[in-house]
Amino acid sequence: MKMNTMNNVITSTGSVRCRGVSKVWGDGTADELVAVDNVDLDVAPGEFLVMLGPSGCGKSTLLSMVAGLEQPTAGTIEADGQPVTDPGPDRCMIFQQSSLYPWLSVADNVGFGLRLRGTAKTRRREVAQQLLRTMGLGDMLDKHPDQLSGGMRQRVAIARALAMEPRVLLMDEPFAALDVQTRSKLQDFIGQVKRDSGASVMFVTHSIDEAIALADRIVVFTARPGRIKASVTVDLTRPRDPRSPEYHRLNDHLIDLMRDEVDRAFAQQEGSIS
Structure with a gap:
């Protein structure tokens, strides 16, 4: 396992390139909400990148911007060196519901x-x-x-x-609504699909176990506004053995990274309700 904790910046040569990307809902209004804040992120060709973070931290928003379904308030997004301004067949989105x-x-x-x-x-x-x-x-x-x-x-x-x-598969919690057994089977399946197709994958989840099972690299997001807190390269042999000491060390490390962010996210939600 290789971990690099940094202030929003992850660099490598990639098929997806985000620079200074921010998204503000209701920009300039009384209801302004910063969902994603100044994110730099590269996804390498053929990489399986999992975005992990608490609810409401901007993971799905960033995925939608890479898909071209939403436009950033600031910053730039490129796919294979071309600016992303609209949806395109090189980037295919798979949602939680099959649609x-x-x-x-x-x-x-x-x-x-x-x-x-x-x-x-x-x-x-x-x-x-x-x-x-x-x-x-x-x-x-x-x-x-x-x-x-x-x-x-x-x-x-x-x-x-x-x-x-597609060159990039964008997957927004595609297995969240499924039972545990089906979810496990499809995790194995999508790993094989990725290897066979050679596509890059950007995969959103709240589940640490799912992230470890799938990822070449896990990007941990802060609570809103979404910033990149850490990047963790997963060096575990596939298929991942959840009983191995290495798996448990990685799981504990991710829990530690997530703990404060989950607490902050709950506090934000309670504040918005009250």
Whole structure:
């Protein structure tokens, strides 16, 4: 394990580059709220980066800005050296809920982005069949989302993203709503997907165990306004053994980093309620 605690700055050569990124909701109004404050962050090609922090610390906001769904109030974001100003097929977002189109078949959901791109129907089905077979859903092409379990729907959502051959997968707590067993299976699955696709991954979670299971590197955020508190490189052998002494040392270290931030986040929430 390699840890580098710093004041907002993490540097490496990367496929995603954030410099001085801030996001202020209600900028200039009485309800102004600083969600993300002066964040510098690089994500290397093929890196699995997990963003860990308390609720409301700006992790999802930063992910949305990298996706181009939100614009920073200050600072710049680049993907593969190009400024991020809008959503693009090089960056695919996967949300906590699968967001599948209920009126489309599984195959048509997977091929939806390809359809918008103008890909022929036969080719879209070929791509869907190949991806779904890889994900253990090869016999589900003509089913509809309401015929699938929650874990199956998330696998379809991941297949839909992968069909676009993105350079970066942006994942906002994609397994949070799933039961423990399904969540564990999909953690293993997404690790394999990342290795096979070569994509970089930016993954948001509140779970220390999930972060350790998945990450090449864990970035710990402060309570709001979200700043980077620490960067932890995870050197544990895959698959990670939660019974190993090394795992427990890393887990304890992350708990120590998170403790004060969680307390601050709770205090902020109590203050806003009162």
